[in-house]
Amino acid sequence: MNFTETVVERTYQEPGVDEPRPLFPRKAIDRDAALVEQLRRADAGAVEALVGAYGDRVYRLAIRITGNPSDAEEVVQDTLWTVSRKIDSFRGAAAFGSWVYRITANAAYQKLRGRRSKRSEVSWEDLGPTFDDEGQHVEVTVDWSRRLKDPAIETELKSVLSTAIDEPPRGPRGPQRDSADPRRRRHDRSAPSEVG
Numbered sequence: 001m002n003f004t005e006t007v008v009e010r011t012y013q014e015p016g017v018d019e020p021r022p023l024f025p026r027k028a029i030d031r032d033a034a035l036v037e038q039l040r041r042a043d044a045g046a047v048e049a050l051v052g053a054y055g056d057r058v059y060r061l062a063i064r065i066t067g068n069p070s071d072a073e074e075v076v077q078d079t080l081w082t083v084s085r086k087i088d089s090f091r092g093a094a095a096f097g098s099w100v101y102r103i104t105a106n107a108a109y110q111k112l113r114g115r116r117s118k119r120s121e122v123s124w125e126d127l128g129p130t131f132d133d134e135g136q137h138v139e140v141t142v143d144w145s146r147r148l149k150d151p152a153i154e155t156e157l158k159s160v161l162s163t164a165i166d167e168p169p170r171g172p173r174g175p176q177r178d179s180a181d182p183r184r185r186r187h188d189r190s191a192p193s194e195v196g
Helices: 003-011 033-041 046-066 069-083 098-121 145-149 153-167
Strands: none
Touching: 003 098, 003 153, 033 098, 046 069, 069 098, 145 153
C-alpha cells in the first residue's frame, strides 16, 4: 500500500457513520481574550492595543457604510470609545471582533441617519437677510410694492377676498352656518307643529 492509499483510507468515512464525540467539548479560542482581559482590568496600554488591533478594520467598515472619510473617522472614535467603556457588557458568547464590528456598524448607521436629518435642516442664518459690518443689507432688496398696483394681481386678490368673505367659515366638520341662518333651522319635535 503506497502513501496515497493510506491517506485515502484515513480520510474517507462511510456515509452514515458518526464521528465519535470528544469526552470534553472544546471551547472556542478567542484570539482577543488577552485584549479583552486588558480592557476589563483597564490596563494602561489596553486602549492602544485595541486601536492597534482594530483601528484599521473598524475604519474600513465605517468608510464602506458612510462613504465619507471624516464621518468614518468619527465612527472609529465613537466605536473604540464605546468598546473601552462598555467592555464589561461583552459576554463572550460571540467573538470579540464580531462585537466590535456590530458596534461599528451601529455607529456608522447612526451617523448616516444624522446626516440624512441634517440635510433637511435649514439654519436661521440662511433664511434671514445678511448684513455687513455697518448693519446694512448686503443683498439688494427687491421693491415689491409696485406690484400691488398690477391689475391682474388686484383682480385676483379681490376675487379671493370676496369669496372668503361670502363663504361661511369652515370648521372641522365642514361649513358652519350661523344659527340665525334660515337654511339651518331644526325642527323641534317636542313642540307642536303649526298646521294652518
